[in-house]
Amino acid sequence: MHPFDRAFRLILPVGAVAVLVTVLAVGWFTEPDQLLKGYEPAQPIPFSHKLHAGTMKVPCLYCHVGATRSRIAGVPSVETCMNCHRVTKTDSPAIIQLTRIYESGRPLLWKRIHDLPDYVYFDHRPHVHAGIACQTCHGEVQTMDVVYQHMSMRMGNCLGCHRDPHAALPEHSPVKRGPENCYACHR
Numbered sequence: 105m106h107p108f109d110r111a112f113r114l115i116l117p118v119g120a121v122a123v124l125v126t127v128l129a130v131g132w133f134t135e136p137d138q139l140l141k142g143y144e145p146a147q148p149i150p151f152s153h154k155l156h157a158g159t160m161k162v163p164c165l166y167c168h169v170g171a172t173r174s175r176i177a178g179v180p181s182v183e184t185c186m187n188c189h190r191v192t193k194t195d196s197p198a199i200i201q202l203t204r205i206y207e208s209g210r211p212l213l214w215k216r217i218h219d220l221p222d223y224v225y226f227d228h229r230p231h232v233h234a235g236i237a238c239q240t241c242h243g244e245v246q247t248m249d250v251v252y253q254h255m256s257m258r259m260g261n262c263l264g265c266h267r268d269p270h271a272a273l274p275e276h277s278p279v280k281r282g283p284e285n286c287y288a289c290h291r
């Protein structure tokens with residue numbers, strides 16, 4: 105047998121299978137946990153949604169103004185917290201820490217929880233304007249002391265709702281579907 109024949113018949117297929125298995129295994133075990141449900145990193149200040157958005161009923165949009173105005177909902181600046189905490193609970197260690205950050209002029213580096221890969225395009229506006237509640241995607245945030253990722257950020261989850269969003273929409277909504285063409289989310 106010619107040496108090249110042997111290479112093509114045996115070594116190449118075996119090599120190809122080995123490479124494939126390695127790629128799949130590495131992918132499986134190093135999959136970023138950010139795409140999975142339940143991701144819940146510790147935050148620099150123990151801010152509680154349960155207290156602020158639940159008990160005190162501060163509207164989501166008071167702090168996440170971007171959700172109706174831009175692609176990203178955004179997190180509030182320390183300035184927004186200080187609207188209340190210049191006078192509220194100023195003797196609490198967490199608020200003393202908050203005030204120190206405010207006075208230093210440095211931003212408060214909250215750990216990001218939801219984070220799609222860069223090649224995915226998401227925009228809050230069409231979703232919020234269609235009447236989909238924050239809770240449909242983010243869960244009952246107003247009952248969470250620490251926010252965790254409620255939704256799966258997998259493509260199949262986006263597409264599942266886009267194919268049949270009616271359960272997420274207000275009754276008699278004129279919206280029937282979300283886009284399924286690749287370019288809508290990968291542009």
Ligand code: HEC
Pocket residue numbers: 147151153156157162163164165166167168179180214215216217218219238239242245246250251
């Ligand atoms: C008083 C201000 C305030 C209010 C009101 C508020 N939030 Fe937040 N939210 C924050 C801050 C600060 C963070 C970042 C720290 C954290 O994750 O707890 C945050 C984080 C989040 C995150 C996670 C962001 C990420 O990194 O992925 C979601 C989702 C969220 N809020 C949704 C909501 C919803 C839904 C409501 C209404 C039910 C709401 N928030 C009300 C201040 C607020």
Ligand code: HEC
Pocket residue numbers: 149150151152155156162180182184185186187188189192193196197198199202
């Ligand atoms: C609308 C007013 C308001 C806003 C805005 C607000 N808070 Fe509060 N926050 C309160 C009140 C009132 C309490 C105290 C409730 C209680 O225990 O009596 C509180 C309690 C807290 C506590 C617990 C303090 C302790 O030791 O008990 C932390 C931490 C806190 N807030 C952080 C924040 C952060 C961070 C922001 C900005 C993202 C923020 N708050 C925005 C009103 C506000």
Ligand code: HEC
Pocket residue numbers: 164165168171175176177178179218219220221226228231232236237238239240241242
């Ligand atoms: C259709 C599902 C959906 C709805 C409805 C929705 N979100 Fe989100 N939200 C997401 C996704 C997906 C991300 C991650 C975006 C990224 O990583 O680029 C996100 C990210 C966030 C973040 C992190 C900062 C940012 O903007 O990336 C906050 C805060 C947030 N959402 C708050 C809200 C609030 C408040 C509402 C309601 C007014 C809301 N969301 C409605 C899916 C949704």
Ligand code: HEC
Pocket residue numbers: 220224225226227230231234236240241257258261262263265266269272279281282283288289
């Ligand atoms: C709970 C239902 C639901 C989920 C989950 C959802 N979407 Fe949507 N999305 C919709 C609906 C409904 C529309 C159409 C809104 C309209 O036509 O007014 C839409 C529209 C869009 C659009 C079109 C925006 C435009 O400017 O035309 C994009 C992009 C999009 N979604 C991306 C995503 C991505 C990425 C995810 C997953 C991370 C996602 N969506 C998850 C319901 C959902």
Ligand code: HEC
Pocket residue numbers: 139220221224257258259260262263266283284285286287288289290
């Ligand atoms: C509604 C939004 C949406 C649409 C439409 C969509 N995608 Fe995606 N896609 C995503 C999201 C979110 C991710 C990242 C999460 C994941 O990997 O599941 C992704 C990831 C991917 C990946 C990377 C997969 C991986 O595991 O690394 C490929 C390839 C891809 N999409 C191809 C496509 C093609 C081809 C189409 C058209 C048939 C398409 N997508 C349509 C949202 C979408």
